[in-house]
Amino acid sequence: MNAAHLIRMANRIGDFFVAMPDREQAVRDVADHIARTWEPRMTRDLRAHVAAHGDADLSAIVREALVRLPP
């Protein structure tokens, strides 16, 4: 799926949770939000994009969250 859309959506989710005081919890919340609202092919395609092109377009919190997402 359109990688630019997926990156933008993920970063927007990160923008919300990055304001939370507990960083550890905020990273978990980003991962949890994606797991609970994204259809699996969206996560799969975002991962594939990162594998192929790196994660420079993702914000720091999203990068951390992506690692925690269940496969």
Next chain:
Amino acid sequence: MSLLPEPDFGTPAADADGASPPLTLAIDGIEVVVPAGTSLMRAAALAGVAIPKLCATDCLQAVGACRLCLVEIDGRKGTPASCTTPAEAGMRVRTQSPRLTELRRNVMELTLSDHPLDCLTCAANGACELQDMAAAVGLREVRYGLAGAHHLADPRDDSNPYFGYDPAKCIVCFRCVRACDEQQGSFALTATGRGFATRIAAGTGGSFMDSDCVSCGACVAACPTATLIEKTARATGSAERAIATTCAYCGVGCGFLVEVDGPPDTPTIVRMTPSKQGQANRGHACVKGRFAWGYATHQDRVVRPMIRARITDPWREVSWDEALRHAAGEFRRIQREHGRDAVGAIVSSRCTNEEDYLVQKLVRAAFGNNNVDTCARVCHSPTGYGLGQTLGTSAGTQTFASVDKADVIVVIGANPGEAHPVFASRLKRRVRAGARLIVIDPRAIDLVDSPHVRADVHLQPRPGTNVAVLTALAHVIVTEGLLDEAFVAERCERQSFADWHNFVARPENSPEALQAASGVPAARVRAAARLYATADNAAIYYGLGVTEHAQGSTAVMAIANLAMATGNLGREGVGVNPLRGQNNVQGSCDMGSFPHELPGYRHVSDAATRTAFERAWGVDLLPTPGLRIPNMFDAALDGSFLGLYCQGEDPAQSDPDTRHVQAALAAMECVVVQDLFLNETARFAHVFLPGSSFLEKDGTFTNAERRISRVRRVMAPLAGMADWQVTLALAEALGYPMQYRHPSDIMDEIARLTPTFAGVSYEKLDRMGSLQWPCNDAAPAGTPTMHVGGFSSRPGGKGRFMIAQYVPSDEQTTSRHPLLLTTGRVLSQYNVGAQTRRTANVRFHAEDLLEIHPHDAEQRGIADGDWVGLESRAGATALRAEVTARVQPGVVYTTFHFPESGANIVTTDSSDWATNCPEYKVTAVQVRRLARPPARAGGAP
């Protein structure tokens, strides 16, 4: 006057304050107990005694003008008017005596001396209060004759498309004037002249169409004669019977009586009148529901199924059987070739709960995935998310009636006067009675300054900066000591409150610091915060101007934060109230139409819930979320989503970035559209299944108050099958038969499987009129006010504060696109206009206009009425300009009711971070004057 009147008690129910005890009196010897403040007329009606009356009716305050309702009271002199005399304990009242008969006869005789005696040919014959009263007072002849001065030659005003005004029949009872003032709040009618010369005039004496009249019909309903009467009733005469149902337009959910004549399957509709029993509207309505129902039998209705192999082929009419087999075959083929998840469905918030439930069941059980979404995605999905996160329940907290108890009312990102007119009338009534009003909106909507209603504070944020304003309001509340500490301590989570408190108290969240972003003067934000936080009861009402933003969900949470911080939850007069756009937005969300939630907002990963549905449906369910509407379109363009069942929705017109949506639809291999008309999406469809209007089916709608109301079949489906039957037939063709004989069976299943609906049944709905969920063993009669005593769906019953940090939208002005476009609605049109454009409502609003501030217009050489080009990074379109200071400099505004102007050609793919609800309210654009009208407005640049 209604042809099939509901009982009229003459004067409104007394506002029982609970302080004064009920009182007992006797009417014609019959003892009756009434609340303090009840009129004698109403007390008599409650005792079963009808006192003759003309100027009184129970939806209006009494004025005592006609003197027909005189009574005698033991121990008192004179004959007071019963409509304006309050009942007192121990009174003994007589409604009949020779003296009263004589007095009443005189009154009637005088009245009839200036009234045409053409009852037998009058459209109101048999349903005229004047005629009834003449009979009631035993008047057989009029002594004065018609030789004296009269108004019988006064010209008729038929300018309004829906009702006529024949002043010759007017008895000057002022019911119409009072209805317009009190009920509707438009103050469009006046009484001119004095004494015998008194006449009723629209505006300052021109026609109804030229006045401030908004065609709500309240005056028509109030008129006791045929002076003000619906044109359909004038043409058809009286109705035989009436069927109670619910309006299918907006989220107010007004109760109506459909008055009909003729055979049960193919009746003639005489008119639709608002029902006094309607618990959302109490006898009031607006121009859409009241009059704009003609689309249901419009010649454009498609009533035969059609198929075609390619979207460039002509349509071919086929049997239901062939169309359904073809659709099912295509869906199964796509799944075989491209995988189970390559198909899905979009359901409409215009459909009934039962239809929405069936479609999500079809997707989950027959398609075997979770790819179902509702058009609520593009309007109120942030409400579901934001209120669920904070208050624990994805719904508004109050009834509409709650506004009567509010002292301060905040309206943010909503324009109820246009989009929720019946609620707006109620809100305005409350403001006229003294409540204070805060409006937060980039535009000067009519609530900011309308007859007898003026906002105390109007905050005009730049589009896209609601969160900045809401956080600044919170800053003032926290730093100026305006918190309701007791409420917070008892009802909210300690940690999340502390985090939120620390966050909003930071200097960068002060109104002064955020002024640069929002454009709202800090002093005004402070004034608004103080007003809101210090009220005894303060209520927030919001609409799509909050949700349809990149930070829509954040703004909803920020609103919930404000209400918790000030203790404005859990009783009447307060709360957080989303005003839902379409009739069944609440219901479609409740019914599990979201791809991540089963009915009752339970996540698909919740094993216990899944198991309950798996047992009932006999299938395995997926624990992972499905595609949301914008994801479906993206997946279509990359070739992994190729089949769509689209019920009652028109994404090709209603969804943002039209070019992208159309490309996605064109990329699919099987698009099935089920609709009343060949809409824009049908241009990309391979199968067309005729839909049925709300008049053709049974079901329920759930309005913005969580109120479940019945929709009742008035006529047989024009295409032979109601929508729910079509979905059943499609499921059967897919090899997953579902067994329901009637929509009530579907509701029974919903109740069995959804705890918040456990106590809902058609039998109970018929008995109680309507029910507000949660309705279950704990609340068998439903729940008018949520969160009384605790947030029961939250862990520990505690409300959760969420940090709402302002993040600027990606949609920012640039030198290429220096203006911000925001979008909205007008009163007479509805959504993509498929229904209202097919009625005489086009007389009120025939095209979408672009509102532009005089300053921006002048810079561009644009004059009022000029054609202008509107261009964004997504596309370009053309429409005509309206130069107005309603919008602020730098902001332009339009509506999206007409496909020709195609407002969504320019809206972009920017969307809410949490739900993907599109950011319709913020698009960076440029506007240019066009030398000549476009060949066809709209289309790609």
